[in-house]
Amino acid sequence: EVQLVESGGGLVQPGGSLRLSCVGSGFTFSLYSMSWVRQAPGKGLEWVASIEKDGSEIFYADSVKGRFTISRDNSKNSLHLQLNSLRVEETAVYFCARVLEGSTRDYWGQGTLVTVSS
Amino acid sequence: SALTQPPSASGSPGQSVTISCTGGSGDIGFYDYVSWYQQHPGKAPKLIIYEVLKRPSGVPDRFSGSKSGKTASLTVSGLQAEDEADYYCSTYAGSRGALFGGGTKVTVL
Numbered sequence: 001e002v003q004l005v006e007s008g009g010g011l012v013q014p015g016g017s018l019r020l021s022c023v024g025s026g027f028t029f030s031l032y033s034m035s036w037v038r039q040a041p042g043k044g045l046e047w048v049a050s051i052e053k054d055g056s057e058i059f060y061a062d063s064v065k066g067r068f069t070i071s072r073d074n075s076k077n078s079l080h081l082q083l084n085s086l087r088v089e090e091t092a093v094y095f096c097a098r099v100l101e102g103s104t105r106d107y108w109g110q111g112t113l114v115t116v117s118s
Numbered sequence: 119s120a121l122t123q124p125p126s127a128s129g130s131p132g133q134s135v136t137i138s139c140t141g142g143s144g145d146i147g148f149y150d151y152v153s154w155y156q157q158h159p160g161k162a163p164k165l166i167i168y169e170v171l172k173r174p175s176g177v178p179d180r181f182s183g184s185k186s187g188k189t190a191s192l193t194v195s196g197l198q199a200e201d202e203a204d205y206y207c208s209t210y211a212g213s214r215g216a217l218f219g220g221g222t223k224v225t226v227l
Contacts, residue, residue, distance in 0.1 A: 035216070037163075037216075037218075044206060044218060044219070044220045044221040045155070045163065045206050045208070045218040045221070046218060047208075047215050047216040047217070047218060049215075050215060050216070059213070059215045060215075061215060095162060095163070100168070101151075102149065102150075102151030102153075102168075102169060102210045103151060103153070103208065103209070103210035103211075103215070103216040104151065104153045104165065104168040104169065105153070105155075105163075105165060105208070105216075106165050106168070106174065107165075108162040108163055108164070109162065110162055111162060
């Protein structure tokens with residue numbers, strides 16, 4: 001059974017940093033692109049970043065470019081998102097998702113909540 | 119949102135409801151990579167349609183997808199109480215990554 005489990009969320013002050021992690025199991029992690037998608041309270045889904053299976057290509061939404069860094073460690077079946085210079089409006093549940101061809105996200109984790117507040 | 123969805127839709131049990139998702143010539147109008155996700159409150163999104171009209175294993179055939187030009191559509195036939203949820207469309211947008219619609223809340227009357 002494919003499973004994705006996120007961790008690392010929490011309360012952080014504006015301008016602060018946080019590192020999110022996602023561990024995959026039940027599939028060969030290194031064969032899939034992965035991504036992060038966030039959802040602010042009561043709002044819709046927003047794509048944040050994606051990384052190719054070997055990390056050779058990385059893409060970011062314009063809103064997070066230069067502040068967030070996506071990375072992966074295929075030896076540990078893990079995906080990470082480093083969030084720097086966080087803003088209040090980036091309070092959201094952050095989901096990791098497995099990505100198929102054409103940006104289809106076929107499996108999602110349960111999400112981890114990031115709260116940016118003073 | 120980059121993709122436009124109606125905020126709400128509704129139907130009685132057994133009826134059909136169709137949700138539209140409108141993009142542009144550089145995304146929905148160019149790629150056959152439209153996917154749809156169902157999300158119940160407090161839960162993660164679940165893939166129900168991919169590549170415009172394909173259904174993942176385990177998704178009932180009551181869910182169907184289509185596309186015409188820059189607009190994709192999701193139809194839920196034979197509405198059931200458990201279909202009440204938020205539905206999001208998404209598409210591949212080349213170097214812009216992935217685009218999502220704003221979501222449509224489906225209510226079963």
